[in-house]
Amino acid sequence: MNKPITTALTQRESPDKAQEAKILAMPACDYMNDEQLAFFRQRLLDERHEVEMHLKEMKEVIASHERDSDEADQASFEEELRLSLRQADRESRLVNNIDAALRRIDNGDYGYCEETAEPIGIARLLFRPTARLSIEAKERQESQEHHYRKARWE
Numbered sequence: 270m271n272k273p274i275t276t277a278l279t280q281r282e283s284p285d286k287a288q289e290a291k292i293l294a295m296p297a298c299d300y301m302n303d304e305q306l307a308f309f310r311q312r313l314l315d316e317r318h319e320v321e322m323h324l325k326e327m328k329e330v331i332a333s334h335e336r337d338s339d340e341a342d343q344a345s346f347e348e349e350l351r352l353s354l355r356q357a358d359r360e361s362r363l364v365n366n367i368d369a370a371l372r373r374i375d376n377g378d379y380g381y382c383e384e385t386a387e388p389i390g391i392a393r394l395l396f397r398p399t400a401r402l403s404i405e406a407k408e409r410q411e412s413q414e415h416h417y418r419k420a421r422w423e
Contacts, residue, residue: 293391300388301380310374312398317367320360327357366399373401382406 292305299305331350373379380389382403389403402410 289395293395295391297388300391305391306374306379309379309394309398310371313367313370313374316398317364317371320364320367324357324360324364327353363399369401370399384410 288308292308295302295305331353370379380394381387382389383401384406385403387403389400393400393404400407
C-alpha cells in the first residue's frame with residue numbers, strides 16, 4: 270500500500286509542543302532546572318505580551334467609540350462596555366499574576382507550592398503557568414472557601 274504524502278509541517282510537532290514533551294519527559298530530579306525555568310519564563314513573557322496587546326486593543330476600541338443619539342445603540346454599547354471592562358479587569362489581574370510568577374522564577378520559588386513547599390508539577394504548570402499552589406492545596410483552599418460561603422448563607 271502507498272502511504273499518503275504528507276508535508277513536513279504535519280509530520281513535525283510545533284516547537285512549543287516538542288519543548289513541552291521534552292520537559293515532561295525529564296526525570297523528577299531535574300525539576301525546575303535551568304531549561305525548565307527558561308521555558309516557563311518565556312511562556313509567561315509571551316502570555317504577558319498577548320494580554321497586554323489585547324488590553325491595548327480594548328482601550329483603543331473604547332476610546333474610539335462615538336456617542337450615539339439612539340438610546341438602543343447607546344444601551345447596547347454600554348452593555349458591551351461593561352463586559353469589556355470586566356474582561357479587562359480579569360486580564361489586568363492576570364498580568365499581575367504573571368509578574369508574580371516571573372518574580373518567583375527570579376527568587377527560585379517558582380514551581381513550588383506556597384502552602385506546602387512541595388513541587389507543583391510540570392503538567393499543572395504547563396496548564397496554568399501562574400499556579401502558586403499544588404492541586405491538593407488548591408482543592409483544600411476551594412473546599413474551605415465553599416464551606417465558608419455555605420456557612421455564611423445558613
